[in-house]
Amino acid sequence: MVQKGPRPLVLCGPSGSGKSTLLKRLLKEFPDKFGFSVSHTSRGPRPGEKDGVHYHFTSKEQMVSALDKGEFIETAIFSGNMYGTSKKAVEDVRRTGRICVLDIEIEGVKQIKRTDLDPLLVFVMPPSIDELERRLRNRNTEQEDALQKRLEQARHEIEYGMEPGNFHILILNDSIEKAYTELRDFIGKNMNNAVEEKDASLDK
Numbered sequence: 702m703v704q705k706g707p708r709p710l711v712l713c714g715p716s717g718s719g720k721s722t723l724l725k726r727l728l729k730e731f732p733d734k735f736g737f738s739v740s741h742t743s744r745g746p747r748p749g750e751k752d753g754v755h756y757h758f759t760s761k762e763q764m765v766s767a768l769d770k771g772e773f774i775e776t777a778i779f780s781g782n783m784y785g786t787s788k789k790a791v792e793d794v795r796r797t798g799r800i801c802v803l804d805i806e807i808e809g810v811k812q813i814k815r816t817d818l819d820p821l822l823v824f825v826m827p828p829s830i831d832e833l834e835r836r837l838r839n840r841n842t843e844q845e846d847a848l849q850k851r852l853e854q855a856r857h858e859i860e861y862g863m864e865p866g867n868f869h870i871l872i873l874n875d876s877i878e879k880a881y882t883e884l885r886d887f888i889g890k891n892m893n894n895a896v897e898e899k900d901a902s903l904d905k
């Protein structure tokens with residue numbers, strides 16, 4: 702059981718929508734206030750990604766075994782790879798007194814809604830599928846088939862993201878400055894309320 706602390710912040714959105722970019726800025730501006738929950742994944746590291754910093758890189762077998770032991774809050778299969786947030790990852794951040802930020806898939810969002818973590822849920826929306834494709838191609842981190850899978854998945858994710866009641870806020874990332882300002886404003890409004898009283902509630 703994960704101990705309750707401040708409400709965690711969840712960033713969700715299609716691959717390439719800008720979650721990592723926003724997260725990086727947030728952690729840079731407020732290093733003492735927010736801490737990133739490091740997910741586990743069975744996918745291989747991209748150039749520059751460090752084990753234990755960006756992800757805990759592991760195997761599918763090990764993740765399934767940990768899942769069976771109840772060590773994960775949420776897991777999801779995405780583009781053939783397994784991803785998950787361990788209870789320990791969230792607990793590690795909570796212990797530092799920081800607000801835990803999670804970057805998770807839709808399946809994970811559905812699972813975390815069923816826990817008592819009561820997260821603030823942000824959906825990062827790309828301006829269009831075409832622009833998403835451009836950004837993913839520019840990022841140059843995926844092979845063609847993986848890129849196509851991400852774009853296909855993005856259509857479903859956007860549908861879910863836009864359904865009323867699924868997220869507390871949708872942030873359109875057409876400009877990173879604008880999107881970041883919106884994220885900061887949302888946090889400013891809701892994180893204080895989160896400590897005093899809860900005014901952001903959603904469908905479970």
Ligand SMILES: Nc1ncnc2c1ncn2[C@@H]1O[C@H](COP(=O)(O)OP(=O)(O)OP(=O)(O)O)[C@@H](O)[C@H]1O
Pocket residue numbers: 714715716717718719720721722723836837839840874875876877878
């Ligand atoms: N507003 C923006 N305008 C132009 N490019 C952007 C914008 N936001 C992000 N990008 C670029 O788009 C690419 C994808 O962004 P990012 O890696 O943050 O996405 P992500 O949602 O974290 O993806 P993944 O889920 O695959 O990790 C990056 O190369 C990033 O620099």
